Structures are given as structure tokens and as C-alpha cells.
Amino acid sequence: xxxxxxxxxxxxxxxxAAGGDADPPDWREEYADFDGDWRRVESPTEETLxxxxxxxxxPMVSGGDGQVLFRHRGEWVVVLDAGVNxxxxxxxxMDVTDDGRRVWFAGSSGALGAYDLVExxxxxxxxxxxxxxxxxxxxxxxxxxxxxxxAANGSGELLEAEIGDDDAPEWRDVVxxxxxxxxxxxxxxxxxxxxxxxxxxxxxxxxxxxxxxxIDTNGKAYARRDDWVEIGxxxxxxxxADVVGxxxxxxxxxxxxxxxxxxxxxxxxxxxxxxxxxxxxxDAAGDDLTVAAxxxxxxxxxxxxxxxxxxxxxxxxxxDVAVSDGLDVAVGAxxxxxERDAAxxxxxxx
Numbered sequence: 001x002x003x004x005x006x007x008x009x010x011x012x013x014x015x016x017a018a019g020g021d022a023d024p025p026d027w028r029e030e031y032a033d034f035d036g037d038w039r040r041v042e043s044p045t046e047e048t049l050x051x052x053x054x055x056x057x058x059p060m061v062s063g064g065d066g067q068v069l070f071r072h073r074g075e076w077v078v079v080l081d082a083g084v085n086x087x088x089x090x091x092x093x094m095d096v097t098d099d100g101r102r103v104w105f106a107g108s109s110g111a112l113g114a115y116d117l118v119e120x121x122x123x124x125x126x127x128x129x130x131x132x133x134x135x136x137x138x139x140x141x142x143x144x145x146x147x148x149x150x151a152a153n154g155s156g157e158l159l160e161a162e163i164g165d166d167d168a169p170e171w172r173d174v175v176x177x178x179x180x181x182x183x184x185x186x187x188x189x190x191x192x193x194x195x196x197x198x199x200x201x202x203x204x205x206x207x208x209x210x211x212x213x214x215i216d217t218n219g220k221a222y223a224r225r226d227d228w229v230e231i232g233x234x235x236x237x238x239x240x241a242d243v244v245g246x247x248x249x250x251x252x253x254x255x256x257x258x259x260x261x262x263x264x265x266x267x268x269x270x271x272x273x274x275x276x277x278x279x280x281x282x283d284a285a286g287d288d289l290t291v292a293a294x295x296x297x298x299x300x301x302x303x304x305x306x307x308x309x310x311x312x313x314x315x316x317x318x319x320d321v322a323v324s325d326g327l328d329v330a331v332g333a334x335x336x337x338x339e340r341d342a343a344x345x346x347x348x349x350x
Contacts, residue, residue, distance in 0.1 A: 048334065054322050058327070062107075084126065093151075099144055106151050131153065137184065159171065185242045215243045215252055233260050239254050248264045257275040257279060280319050293317075298321065312330075318331070
């Protein structure tokens, strides 16, 4: 573990730095008057933005050149300008702990690390086990200081860790879930979204109820049991790009506007035509889904009429989306950032 340095920004006025028990200020009040429509906002970068999460302090994004941005007092500002390891490695994936107080990043040349919002510092875990290939994505379950992490790379490998005392990770052996196709996305879903008997083997650490899932670029999905096992998708007609788990279901998106939904009650996968553009990312608020796609497309599902594209102010490819009870954010090529008041129209079912 190497501390990459301290940074001013989100930690200021956050939770108690000694213990993190104080309630953070309600940043959501800043967006209470927004009208609910997606709109393009000023971005401090032209680098491609690949990831976005909503923390306890507000939205945070990451992308090219290792840049990490944070929404602070109505403006997007650069929090890190050289990544978690100060080498400007592109950050492709990010996730946030269940309490919203620590953000994890994964990227090129083995870049892997975290930003602690309570202490206002980065922690560099890059190249664990001398793995220096690109980490395509990272997922985390549990609260800050008691989290489980899984990272996936372009060689089809999955690396898991439990965060112990002094933030020291206890790394497991690297495993390959399938035939070596790139693992493009990983996520933790509620135990209720369990597929084919999948269960975690957490050893009693944070996020015990969560089940880990992964998807690759060959149309396959995997769940973490005692080992990683394939759970579908037979006859998938597209490459997969992202996955999200909600109670009772999984939803996987990919190329050509196609998605696949797993319904636990029916124990089967169903192909879903969302649109025509390639689907790059999906996020859930309860059972409601929002999908980011190429050509500035955002899709949501309305009752009866089904999936419909939402009006946006860009034609740039959108590569990630995060929805919350305060502000929804989508990001993509050329540093584009879209925002929408979370009180606006939301998806309704799948």
C-alpha cells in the first residue's frame, strides 16, 4: 500500500476525519430546483470520461489521463489530475462503498486504487501481484474500511480482496472465470438477485449479502459461488458492456441496442431490444433502469410504451451513467457531462 498523496476537495467539511461517524451535509439541496431534463454542463476536461458514481458528498467521475472530477458547489472541478498512482494512467472503471465514503478506481497499466473522502487522500494499490495489464473495471461491496473488492482485466482475470486493518488489502489468487475473453464489467448485486445458486465466500467481512457478477466480451455472464461459474447467456447475440443487479434480476447491456434480463422467478434470460445504438452502461434506482449509449443516447423504460430515448444535448458517445435520489449524471467522450434532477421522470420497471 502506497499513499499517492493528499488532495483538497470532497473531504473538506465531510465526515469526522477521525472516525467518519458524522452525517455529511445534504449536497442534494443544491439540485432541488432543477427541472428534470438532461442537460449538458461545463466540463473542466476534454479527456474521455469512462466512469461516474454518486458518493456521500456528491457525484464523482474519472477518465483519461487519470483525471478524477468532483461536483463541488455547482461546478465540476479536478480532484486528481494524474490518477491514483500519479502516472496519468487512464481510469476505466470506478465504484463506491455502500456508505459513499470511499471510491475505488481501476485502469491502464495495472492502475488500481481508492480515494478516501473522509481523509481526503488517495491510496495506491496498483499492480497487485505484479499484474500490470489494464484493469477494465472494479466493484466494491460493504462500507469504508470493511469492504470487499473485485477487479477484472482484459486477460479475463478476476482479482478479489478484503480490506483489513489499516486499509491493507488481503488479496486472493487471480482466477479466470471463462475462456480468457476480456472481462469488461463487474458488479455486486443483492443476494436476492442470486443466479444458479451463486453465493459469496466473504469470510464474514463487509457486504456479506452481496453477490459478485461479471460479464465478458464473448456474451457470457458469471457469478461468484465457491468459484466463479458461468450463468449464461446461451445464444447471446451481442458483446456485453455492463451489468447491474437488482432484487430478483440481472440486467446486461451490449452492442446493437440489445440487452438481456435474468428473472429469478422464471429462471431464464430474456433478450430485450432497448434501442439501435450500442449500449455502454446501465444503472439502477430500485427496479428502475437507465441506460447510456452511443450518439448521446440515454434510454429509459416507460409503462406500456416500453424503452424510449431521452432528449440530451450531445451526440457524443455516453460511456457511463449514475442515478441517485439527488442528481443523475452521464459522462462520455470528449469530457462530456450530462446532468438531470433525480426528481424528474424516471424509468418504471424493465
